[in-house]
Amino acid sequence: MSHEALHESYVVQAHNFASAGEVSASIKRLLRHIGIDFGVIRRVSIAAYEVELNLVIHSRGGRIDLEIIPPIEIGGETGWLHLTSTDVGPGIRDVDLAMQEGWSTATDDVRDLGFGAGMGLPNMRRNADSFEITSEYGVGTTIKMGFKIQ
Amino acid sequence: MPITLETLHSELNLKLLTPESDLSREVTAGYCCDLLSWALAHGGTGGVAWVTVQTHMNVVAVATLLDMACVILPDNIDPEPDALQKANDESIAIFKAEQNAYALCGQMWAMGIGQANRS
Numbered sequence: 001m002s003h004e005a006l007h008e009s010y011v012v013q014a015h016n017f018a019s020a021g022e023v024s025a026s027i028k029r030l031l032r033h034i035g036i037d038f039g040v041i042r043r044v045s046i047a048a049y050e051v052e053l054n055l056v057i058h059s060r061g062g063r064i065d066l067e068i069i070p071p072i073e074i075g076g077e078t079g080w081l082h083l084t085s086t087d088v089g090p091g092i093r094d095v096d097l098a099m100q101e102g103w104s105t106a107t108d109d110v111r112d113l114g115f116g117a118g119m120g121l122p123n124m125r126r127n128a129d130s131f132e133i134t135s136e137y138g139v140g141t142t143i144k145m146g147f148k149i150q
Numbered sequence: 151m152p153i154t155l156e157t158l159h160s161e162l163n164l165k166l167l168t169p170e171s172d173l174s175r176e177v178t179a180g181y182c183c184d185l186l187s188w189a190l191a192h193g194g195t196g197g198v199a200w201v202t203v204q205t206h207m208n209v210v211a212v213a214t215l216l217d218m219a220c221v222i223l224p225d226n227i228d229p230e231p232d233a234l235q236k237a238n239d240e241s242i243a244i245f246k247a248e249q250n251a252y253a254l255c256g257q258m259w260a261m262g263i264g265q266a267n268r269s
Contacts, residue, residue, distance in 0.1 A: 017206070017207075017208070018207065018232070020207075020208055020211070021207070021208055021210075021211030021212075021215075022211075024211070024215065025211065025214060025215070025240075028214075028215065042195065042215075042216075042217075045215045046190050046191075046215060046216075049190065049211065049212070049215055050187065050190065053186075053187075053208075113186075113204065113206060113208070114184050114185050114186040114202075114204045114208070114209075115186055115187070115208075117185040117186070117187040117188050118187075119185070119187035119188055119190070119191055120187055122191075123187055123190055123191050126191070
């Protein structure tokens with residue numbers, strides 16, 4: 001299926017657990033509406049939820065950008081769906097450590113809610129076709145994920 | 151014969167907290183976990199019945215993202231009101247049970263409900 005080029009941007013508030021998950025739910029609804037493959041929607045939804053919750057739990061606020069680049073625009077049979085998360089800090093001290101399953105800096109209060117399993121970043125990397133994280137402690141974190149679409 | 155939410159409702163003596171739910175939905179697998187990211191990674195696809203003691207809105211968010219069939223709260227615990235509202239909005243069935251999580255999973259297994267396919 002061919003798709004139109006698309007770019008949406010979503011703001012995620014820090015520490016707002018009441019609305020946590022709404023951005024990823026919106027992204028899932030949008031992808032369903034435009035007819036993206038179900039398996040891709042599932043992987044994007046999981047990655048979007050994890051990155052959204054990371055912004056809620058750990059950041060001082062940020063945004064998630066969704067971009068769809070149809071195959072025709074890059075001269076191939078495969079297009080790409082990009083999810084990019086950017087925040088305004090505080091950044092990650094040790095990215096390699098943060099990428100390890102089970103490692104988390106979440107507080108006990110957050111863990112009591114079932115978050116902070118240390119699975120967020122590994123879940124993102126597992127579900128995306130491409131994954132890139134850059135972080136500067138004291139400045140902020142950017143996560144770029146790519147998903148192949150037909 | 152497929153096992154549906156209605157089957158679970160009656161066989162496990164569950165209390166349905168979302169009265170508008172479609173109980174004809176098929177239950178294809180069961181899952182039990184209270185860590186949300188772990189459930190996202192391992193909860194599987196499709197008509198999963200998820201047993202968890204978490205009661206807040208993000209349980210519904212995870213269940214919706216994975217297109218789960220239902221959430222079952224053990225030990226007679228109640229969901230938070232806003233979680234119940236969100237479950238109604240998202241058409242996710244929520245039950246509560248007298249049994250604890252271990253007993254619920256044992257009963258579901260005995261009914262022939264296996265573990266979810268790994269994604």
